[in-house]
Amino acid sequence: MKNNSLILGGLLSALVVIAALVSFLWVPFDITQLSIPDKLQTPNEVHWLGTDHFGRDILSMIMIGARTSLAVAILAVGIGFFIGVPLGLAAATKKNSLLDETIMRTNDLIFAFPSLVIAILITALFGAGAMNAIIAIGIFNIPVFARVSRGAALSLWQKEFILAARVSGKSDLRISAEHIFPNIANLLIVQGTIQFSLGILAEAGLSYVGLGTQPPVPSWGRMLADSQTMVSFAPHLAIIPGSAIIVTVLGLNLMGDGLRDLLDPRVRRSRE
Amino acid sequence: MFQSKKIIAAGAFALFAGAGLSLSAQSDITVAMQLEPPHLDPTSAAAGAIDSVLYSNVFEGLTRFASDGSIIAGLAESWDISGDGTVYTFKLRSGVNFHDGSLMDANDVKFSLDRARAEDSTNAQKALFSGITDVAVVDNTTVKVSLDKPNGSFLFNMAWGDAVIVAPESIEGIKNNPVGTGAFTFKNWVQGDRIELSRNPNYWGAKPALENVTFKFISDPTAAFAAVMAQDVDVFTGFPAPENLPQFEADPRFQVLEGSTEGETILSTNNKMPPLDNVKVRKAIAHAIDRQAIIDGAMFGYGTPIGTHFAPHNPDYVDLTGNSNYDPKLSKKLLAEAGLSDGFTTTLKLPPPSYARRGGEIIASQLRAVGIETEISNLEWAQWLEQVFRGKDYGLTIVSHTEPMDIGIYARPDYYFQYDNPEFQSLMTELNGTTDPAKRSSMLKKAQRIISDDYVNGYLFELAFTTVANAKVRGLWKNAPTQATDLTGVSWAD
Numbered sequence A: 001m002k003n004n005s006l007i008l009g010g011l012l013s014a015l016v017v018i019a020a021l022v023s024f025l026w027v028p029f030d031i032t033q034l035s036i037p038d039k040l041q042t043p044n045e046v047h048w049l050g051t052d053h054f055g056r057d058i059l060s061m062i063m064i065g066a067r068t069s070l071a072v073a074i075l076a077v078g079i080g081f082f083i084g085v086p087l088g089l090a091a092a093t094k095k096n097s098l099l100d101e102t103i104m105r106t107n108d109l110i111f112a113f114p115s116l117v118i119a120i121l122i123t124a125l126f127g128a129g130a131m132n133a134i135i136a137i138g139i140f141n142i143p144v145f146a147r148v149s150r151g152a153a154l155s156l157w158q159k160e161f162i163l164a165a166r167v168s169g170k171s172d173l174r175i176s177a178e179h180i181f182p183n184i185a186n187l188l189i190v191q192g193t194i195q196f197s198l199g200i201l202a203e204a205g206l207s208y209v210g211l212g213t214q215p216p217v218p219s220w221g222r223m224l225a226d227s228q229t230m231v232s233f234a235p236h237l238a239i240i241p242g243s244a245i246i247v248t249v250l251g252l253n254l255m256g257d258g259l260r261d262l263l264d265p266r267v268r269r270s271r272e
Numbered sequence B: 001m002f003q004s005k006k007i008i009a010a011g012a013f014a015l016f017a018g019a020g021l022s023l024s025a026q027s028d029i030t031v032a033m034q035l036e037p038p039h040l041d042p043t044s045a046a047a048g049a050i051d052s053v054l055y056s057n058v059f060e061g062l063t064r065f066a067s068d069g070s071i072i073a074g075l076a077e078s079w080d081i082s083g084d085g086t087v088y089t090f091k092l093r094s095g096v097n098f099h100d101g102s103l104m105d106a107n108d109v110k111f112s113l114d115r116a117r118a119e120d121s122t123n124a125q126k127a128l129f130s131g132i133t134d135v136a137v138v139d140n141t142t143v144k145v146s147l148d149k150p151n152g153s154f155l156f157n158m159a160w161g162d163a164v165i166v167a168p169e170s171i172e173g174i175k176n177n178p179v180g181t182g183a184f185t186f187k188n189w190v191q192g193d194r195i196e197l198s199r200n201p202n203y204w205g206a207k208p209a210l211e212n213v214t215f216k217f218i219s220d221p222t223a224a225f226a227a228v229m230a231q232d233v234d235v236f237t238g239f240p241a242p243e244n245l246p247q248f249e250a251d252p253r254f255q256v257l258e259g260s261t262e263g264e265t266i267l268s269t270n271n272k273m274p275p276l277d278n279v280k281v282r283k284a285i286a287h288a289i290d291r292q293a294i295i296d297g298a299m300f301g302y303g304t305p306i307g308t309h310f311a312p313h314n315p316d317y318v319d320l321t322g323n324s325n326y327d328p329k330l331s332k333k334l335l336a337e338a339g340l341s342d343g344f345t346t347t348l349k350l351p352p353p354s355y356a357r358r359g360g361e362i363i364a365s366q367l368r369a370v371g372i373e374t375e376i377s378n379l380e381w382a383q384w385l386e387q388v389f390r391g392k393d394y395g396l397t398i399v400s401h402t403e404p405m406d407i408g409i410y411a412r413p414d415y416y417f418q419y420d421n422p423e424f425q426s427l428m429t430e431l432n433g434t435t436d437p438a439k440r441s442s443m444l445k446k447a448q449r450i451i452s453d454d455y456v457n458g459y460l461f462e463l464a465f466t467t468v469a470n471a472k473v474r475g476l477w478k479n480a481p482t483q484a485t486d487l488t489g490v491s492w493a494d
Helices: A004-025 A058-093 A098-112 A115-126 A130-157 A160-167 A172-208 A220-230 A236-263 A265-271 B002-027 B048-054 B106-117 B221-229 B242-249 B279-288 B291-299 B328-337 B354-369 B381-390 B407-411 B422-432 B437-453
Strands: B028-033 B063-065 B071-073 B076-081 B087-092 B132-139 B142-147 B184-190 B194-199 B212-217 B235-237 B254-269 B344-350 B372-378 B396-401 B458-470
Touching: A004 A058, A004 A236, A058 A098, A058 A130, A058 A172, A058 A220, A058 A236, A098 A130, A115 A130, A115 A172, A130 A172, A160 A172, A172 A220, A172 A236, A220 A236, A220 B221, A220 B242, B028 B048, B028 B221, B071 B076, B087 B106, B106 B132, B106 B142, B221 B235, B221 B242, B242 B254, B242 B458, B254 B279, B254 B354, B279 B328, B279 B354, B279 B372, B279 B458, B291 B354, B291 B458, B344 B354, B344 B381, B354 B372, B354 B396, B354 B458, B381 B396, B396 B458, B407 B422, B407 B437, B422 B437
Parallel strands: B028 B212, B028 B235, B344 B372, B344 B396
Antiparallel strands: B063 B071, B076 B087, B087 B142, B132 B142, B184 B194, B194 B212, B235 B458, B254 B396, B254 B458
């Protein structure tokens, strides 16, 4: 059986990534130049996806918006990954030790708060902006990665090859880095993909309420917010950025599913 | 079973619908607006939302604004001005009662004016009362107000919502239970939602046609659109989303009133912050701005371009838009002359209304075209008041100054523009002491020219006042000469 979700998800995600990369080199129109007389055009041969209320080309905004979304999500997942995974691995070395308890109970504490509400609080306190949005979303990625890596690492610590490594005198740190981490990497990649799509949603949500990316940098969430009072006579203003978010999140989720099927040894074995 | 239930339900619906038509359509009205008042005392806060609900409905002053902005008699039925212009003798209407039943007499007028001009007064417009040296009770219905010098705008000042007459008996609880002399009495305030008024049966003037009035507060433009479309509200004054107005105009259920306001929408500039302290830089900014693009892009065409801080419908208005016409080449030249040929970066802090948020994006783009970069930050009103208005921590901001005849703020060096020009200040002092209409007119024109030539702020447009209402509502104010929703003359057509 072919891994259809991986292929479809990969294609959709690639589309978004390509759009973002191309936007660095070329966009159809310069979106920093507003052109009020051209406002609110529906899709046509000049502006393929129409123009917004300032006469900006929507295709160009979607492409640069893809860049914004991906950048925020990558950095936020990066924060979660590079802080969460070491914490999880450290906690796993001594199960139920003081270190383990401290790390995991702090994680539980962060988990207990609804993430988007706290993200709003953080950006409201420290000022709206892409950087604070990244930090806010990143903080809530830490416990996710810490839990996944601790859970997976704990089961590995019982394995014979780890015992062998111990007997040969390797430190916990080296075992974690050389044996545990490579063996849980699959799992983390799958989790990372899912967190990535959640990060894109969170960025769109924060920008929608005005706390994420600030103008004039385009963001899909803010495009949606701006379109709100105009949906009744210019629905394309909402449909296009909405579709962009759907395509990206759907693509990443399908890819995550597909990767899990591909990488998870149990699923793979049951197929063979 | 199912069938019969449906019929009963349909019958009940018809009954309610009928009742709704015969009762609420004639004497009840629901008026929506964007901002809710912080409290209900117009004499101790600058918040315009207080006047929007209470002015002339609940509270009245000695004089009052008519819908065309002229000053007419209020609680004072007539007045005499002494020959030298320093003593005003007001003859009060007799038999006027406050809503709590107590009589409104000369002592209440003395109390109100003395309270407003007192040392520890919290009145937001203390300058209105600053010339008063003495308020004397002659008899129950006569009050003599003495001024230190003639003041040509004294009757105008007394019409402000900040100068309404209050009673010493009810002043304690005024913030939650306003007691005035108006045609409507305060009934109920559900904070965060609505304020209810009902007809004052003992009103001294013409009885209003409306029986019950509900003010609803809907800040979100999308919710405002939905509420009007669903006819949950009968009137929306100051409708926040101009882009939706054509839809209401096309719908026979609604009428759209487009009037003028006293709201000069300006690109306020921090005149003390380098490089904005250089008049050449401010002039460069002024010439970089394309007003029509802002009116079309941010307000969907609603608004009148202005070239100075003065309302275009005022007879003394001078059209100075040519002084700062759209000329990006000249802007670049001026920046080069100021030694900033590479441009500079400043902040642009935007409060919530769409004229500011959208106008800000357009202005940022226009300024970028001449080399000026702006860091945009979107602020809530509370943050804006703290950072910009009080803290003066900003380079540029966009705000609409809705007070009538407020050119005098340019004579206050501590005001948030931080514009300090002794020539303008002495002109304003002179103006306040002048009663001759022709002289006043030429001084006002001179004042407009000074601030335009100094490019104190970027003058954008006069805010349009747009009201969306049920097509059957009659008697609403089209213009907004002051912040008010005067419902005393409003009625339903049959």
